[in-house]
Amino acid sequence: MAVFTAVSLDDLTLLLKKFPLGNAIxxxxxxxxxxxxxFxxxxxxxxxxxxxxxxxxxxxxxxxLQLMRHLAERGVLVPAxxxxxxxxxxVPLHGKPAAIVSKLEGTSxxxxQPVHCAAVGAMLARMHLAARDFPLQQPNLRGLDWWNDTTPLVLPFLDERNAHLLRAEMHFQSAFAACDHYHRLGRGPVHADLFRNNVMFVGERLTGFFDFYFAGCDTWLFDVAVTVNDWCIDLATGVLDSSRVRALLDAYHAVRPFTAxxxxxxxxxxxAAALRFWLSRLYDLYLPREAEMLTPHDPTHFERILRERIATPAPELFA
Structure with a gap:
């Protein structure tokens, strides 16, 4: 991620004295x-x-970190x-919490293609099932409560058209979250940020999911929606590619069948998944923190996706 806190080789050398990893190179x-x-x-x-x-x-x-350890012990491909x-x-480093994890093989x-989406869908279902007995609880910190807190902070920066979209979608999502079938959805620990750059492959072989630091307890379906909204779209338009959607959903359904x-x-x-990332990108753009290396993401990408999901129904979860 962006480097807000610099770490030198000397800093690393001191830190590694506490770990069984040998000397820093x-x-x-x-x-x-x-x-x-x-780093x-x-x-x-x-x-x-x-x-x-x-x-x-x-x-x-x-x-x-305990979730990652729990998943790794159950055969889910994640950093240890x-x-x-x-x-x-x-452990503390420069007064802030820090951790070291194994580096996954491969590249993002x-x-x-559909074969990659199928591998992601199957592993995501395995992850959801493997985490069902994880004992710790924490809500999705970028869920509806965060959306409600963040919306008034970003609204002053939006033009009338986008402000209307944001208010209308927040109203829609609040009503959706209150409905009966929403409360019957399966829940548990979810990744909540499973974008293309958070998965590693060697060729067509999936080698791992990483960057679990937006994880929390939420509906499994939200995790699937976040994933489909990145893995299965045309990046320029946000339009879903039905062959990739079908590959991901069918592979997931084969491991953990979707419910009515x-x-x-x-x-x-x-x-909801599009709104979450539109809001976070608006927040990061208009209310940024300083960083040594910063690469803010364009919020219009998820604005397009949200408008497309409103306008065009996606392929169903199952026939």
């Missing part, structure tokens, strides 16, 4: 994204990722957190 900041400070690090034992958490507290972080010599997964697939309530909630949930 190299460190390189990762410039993409806007939430945490991430590729090389040690005598191999390559890892160091994250300094800019918003999350020491108290919040066990949920994310590395404990320090006392068994802690979170930024031009996915999820079918009924599918179209509104795709809109």
């Amino acid at each position: 190299a460190i390189k900041g990762i410039s993409s994204g806007i939430e945490n400070s991430n 590729f690090i090389e040690t005598e034992r191999g390559e890892y990722v160091l994250t300094i958490f800019e918003n999350l507290s020491f108290a919040q972080l066990p949920f994310y 957190p590395v404990p320090d010599e006392s068994g802690e997964l979170v 697939q930024m031009a996915p 309530d999820e079918q009924a909630a599918w179209q509104p949930m795709l809109r």
Whole structure:
């Protein structure tokens, strides 16, 4: 992610004295994204990722890191957190919480085909099932409560057309979240940010999901909608590619079958997933934090997706 907190090789050398990873060899900041400070690090034992958490507290972080450990132990392909010599997964660095996790093999697939979408769908379903017995609870911190808090902060920056869209969609989503079938949806820990750049592939082989630091307990269907809204679209228009949608949904359904309530909630949930990221990108654009390397994302991308989901029904979850 963006580098808000600089870390030198000397800093890394001191930090690694607490870890069974050998001496520090190299460190390189990762410039993409806007939430945490991430670094590729090389040690005598191999390559890892160091994250300094800019918003999350020491108290919040066990949920994310223990979830990753829980999933890894159950065969879900995710980075494994590395404990320090006392068994802690979170350690202080420059006064902020930090963690080291294993580095996944491969690269992100930024031009996915149906075969890649099918692999993502199947692994996402496996992840949801594997996390059902995860004992820790934390809500999705970018859920409806955050939307309600953030909307009045960004509205003053919007033109009349977009302000109308935001108010109308917030009204729609508040009503949707109050309906009976929404409350019957299956829930549990979700990734909540499973974009193309948060999944690794070697060729057509999926090697892992990473960046779980937006994870929380929410509906499984919201996680599917977030994923479809990125993996299965034409990036220029936001229009869904039906072959990729079908591949992802069918692969997911084969592992964890969708329910009738999820079918009924599918179209509104795709809109909810688009709204969540439109709002966060508006917030990051108009109310930014300073960073050494910052790459804010264009909010108009998710504005287009939201308008498209309102205008055009998506393929159904199942026949």
